[in-house]
Every structure is written in C-alpha cells, then in structure tokens.
Amino acid sequence: MLYSCCVITQGAKRDAIYDLQRSSFKYIPKAMTKVLSLCKKGKSVDFIKRKFKENERIIDEYFDFLIENEFGQFVDEFDNCFVPLDTTANLYQGINYAILDYSLESKYLLEDAIAQLGELRCEHLELRFYDFVTLDFIEHVLAAVQGTTISSVYMIVQYSEQLFVENIKKLHEKHPRMIMVICVGAPKGFNKILKNNHLVVFYTEQQVKDENNCGVFSKSYLTINTDFYVESLHYNNCLSNKLSVSRFGEIKNCPSMDRSFGNIATTTLKSAIENSDFRDLWQISKDKIEGCNICELRYICQDCRAYRRNKNDIFSKPLKCSYNPCE
Numbered sequence: 001m002l003y004s005c006c007v008i009t010q011g012a013k014r015d016a017i018y019d020l021q022r023s024s025f026k027y028i029p030k031a032m033t034k035v036l037s038l039c040k041k042g043k044s045v046d047f048i049k050r051k052f053k054e055n056e057r058i059i060d061e062y063f064d065f066l067i068e069n070e071f072g073q074f075v076d077e078f079d080n081c082f083v084p085l086d087t088t089a090n091l092y093q094g095i096n097y098a099i100l101d102y103s104l105e106s107k108y109l110l111e112d113a114i115a116q117l118g119e120l121r122c123e124h125l126e127l128r129f130y131d132f133v134t135l136d137f138i139e140h141v142l143a144a145v146q147g148t149t150i151s152s153v154y155m156i157v158q159y160s161e162q163l164f165v166e167n168i169k170k171l172h173e174k175h176p177r178m179i180m181v182i183c184v185g186a187p188k189g190f191n192k193i194l195k196n197n198h199l200v201v202f203y204t205e206q207q208v209k210d211e212n213n214c215g216v217f218s219k220s221y222l223t224i225n226t227d228f229y230v231e232s233l234h235y236n237n238c239l240s241n242k243l244s245v246s247r248f249g250e251i252k253n254c255p256s257m258d259r260s261f262g263n264i265a266t267t268t269l270k271s272a273i274e275n276s277d278f279r280d281l282w283q284i285s286k287d288k289i290e291g292c293n294i295c296e297l298r299y300i301c302q303d304c305r306a307y308r309r310n311k312n313d314i315f316s317k318p319l320k321c322s323y324n325p326c327e
C-alpha cells in the first residue's frame with residue numbers, strides 16, 4: 001500500500017509518483033501504475049504475480065523499487081491502514097501572495113502598496129527590483145512590512161557590492177520576515193548560495209531587467225508538497241490568491257499579464273480585486289490546460305498564463321516549457 005503522501009499522477013507516456021512529504025518524485029512505467037491499482041483493490045502480491053506470471057521478475061522489481069524508495073509498505077489488511085490525503089478544494093477568497101515590481105520608471109510608493117496589502121491580509125510578498133537600489137532603500141521598504149500581516153518576503157535585487165552576504169544577514173537579523181534574496185547580475189564566477197533554516201541568499205550571473213524572465217519551466221523549479229499539489233488539483237497554482245503591481249503601477253494578476261485592473265495611482269488594490277473578472281484565471285487548473293493535462297508533472301509544476309504558446313487561447317500550454325510528455 002502506498003503511503004498517503006505518495007501519490008501517482010498519470011501522464012501520456014509514463015506516470016510519476018510524488019512523495020509530498022520528502023519533496024521528491026520518480027517516474028514510473030504505466031505497468032507499475034496498473035499493478036498498484038490492483039494493490040489498491042486489495043489484491044495480494046501472489047494474485048498479481050499469478051495474473052502476470054510471465055513477468056514475475058518485473059513485478060518483484062516494481063515492489064523492490066517501491067520499498068527502496070519508501071513509497072509504501074506491505075500490509076496484511078489493505079483497508080484503513082493509512083488516513084487518505086485530504087484533497088478537498090478549499091479556496092481562500094482573498095489575496096495571500098503579492099508581487100510588487102519596481103524600477104526607475106516606477107512612480108508608486110512601495111510602502112503605500114505594502115500598507116494596502118496588509119489591509120487585505122496578504123501573507124507573502126515578492127519584491128522584484130529591476131534597477132539598482134541601495135541597502136538603505138531595501139531596509140526602508142522592509143520597515144514598511146513590520147506590523148502588517150505579511151510574514152515572508154522574497155526579493156530579487158540587482159547585485160551591488162553593498163549586497164554581500166554579511167550585509168544581507170545583518171538585514172535579516174533586523175527584518176526576519178525577509179527569508180529569500182536573489183541577487184541577479186552578479187559578477188562572472190560569483191555564483192554562490194547561502195542556506196540556513198531562516199534565510200536563503202542566492203547570487204547569480206543571470207540578468208533580470210524586467211518581468212519577461214518569469215514563467216520559465218525547469219525541473220529544478222518543481223514544487224513538491226501537499227499544499228501545492230492540492231491547490232494544483234483544483235485551481236491555478238500560480239495565480240490563485242495572487243495580486244501584482246507592475247513597475248508601471250498597473251494592478252494585475254501578474255505583472256506579465258496584459259490586462260490591468262487599474263493603476264495604483266488612482267485605484268486601490270481592494271477595489272481592483274473586487275472586480276469579479278480578477279478571479280477568473282484562478283479557476284484554470286492544470287487539467288484544463290492543453291498539453292499539461294496529459295503531463296505527469298502537472299500537479300508539481302507551476303503554471304504560467306502570461307506566456308502561452310497561443311496568445312489567443314487562455315488554455316494554451318505555457319510558452320516557456322519545452323517538456324513533451326508524449327516523448
């Protein structure tokens with residue numbers, strides 16, 4: 001019997017088992033899923049071996065693989081061994097994640113936007129600075145987060161000598177809600193990562209000068225945990241409960257989307273999200289997206305509705321994914 005946190009997702013050519021507790025996954029052949037479906041019906045190992053008697057060795061290999069990877073265990077009685085995973089849809093109607101983009105062109109005040117996000121009871125904030133900002137400026141922004149509902153801050157900043165690890169650590173001591181800093185445009189060969197329980201600092205040579213870098217699929221970006229899995233089963237795993245302000249002050253689902261729900265200079269975040277259209281994209285789960293709906297990675301892979309293969313089709317496959325589940 002598979003543990004409740006180990007779930008199978010079927011793809012066009014092969015399937016995958018996600019281990020939601022250990023944040024890992026393995027590809028499995030479709031034949032293994034078939035064997036596991038018999039197990040799920042309470043059929044014994046002997047029964048399965050008799051059924052596929054020409055493939056007894058392969059069946060043994062399948063069970064060895066499952067036990068070695070600790071995806072499950074042999075049980076005497078199948079029923080009621082493990083409490084099933086609760087996959088009930090439960091969408092919070094408010095905003096819990098916000099992206100604020102900022103560059104030299106920006107005319108809005110970050111602290112005002114942050115105060116409004118606090119009023120909306122937002123919990124997570126991503127700040128993306130596309131031009132160089134000083135440490136003092138970052139500290140000033142982080143001070144605005146204090147006393148709000150925002151409990152974690154992720155940041156993309158342009159590399160500067162001020163942003164050495166020691167300075168970032170000191171900033172984190174003062175502002176522990178800042179839990180991730182990605183310094184882009186670092187000098188060649190300066191790729192570095194600091195990771196501890198409370199803070200991740202990552203330096204990369206990659207240039208990020210505007211919102212166009214978002215939406216890239218990579219296997220290293222997969223998110224394997226229960227919350228993300230359950231959200232992906234029912235809703236859009238990038239845009240549900242998300243609100244963004246572009247560097248030009250436009251209030252959008254994400255800064256890369258075309259549609260604006262007003263400019264923050266004249267519209268409050270609250271009134272923008274009260275527009276019923278704002279939530280439309282939240283309902284586009286992976287199962288509704290062409291190409292993703294046959295992919296075994298679909299419930300651990302973040303969607304992108306801004307960059308699509310077919311710009312005229314909101315259900316079209318993410319443009320920046322080259323993975324082909326049929327190959």
Ligand code: SF4
Nearest residue numbers: 214215238254304305
């Ligand atoms: S929809 Fe695409 S571009 Fe927008 S935040 Fe999500 S991944 Fe990024």
Ligand code: SF4
Nearest residue numbers: 292295298301321323
């Ligand atoms: S974007 Fe779609 S097709 Fe590409 S890996 Fe993710 S789920 Fe699969």
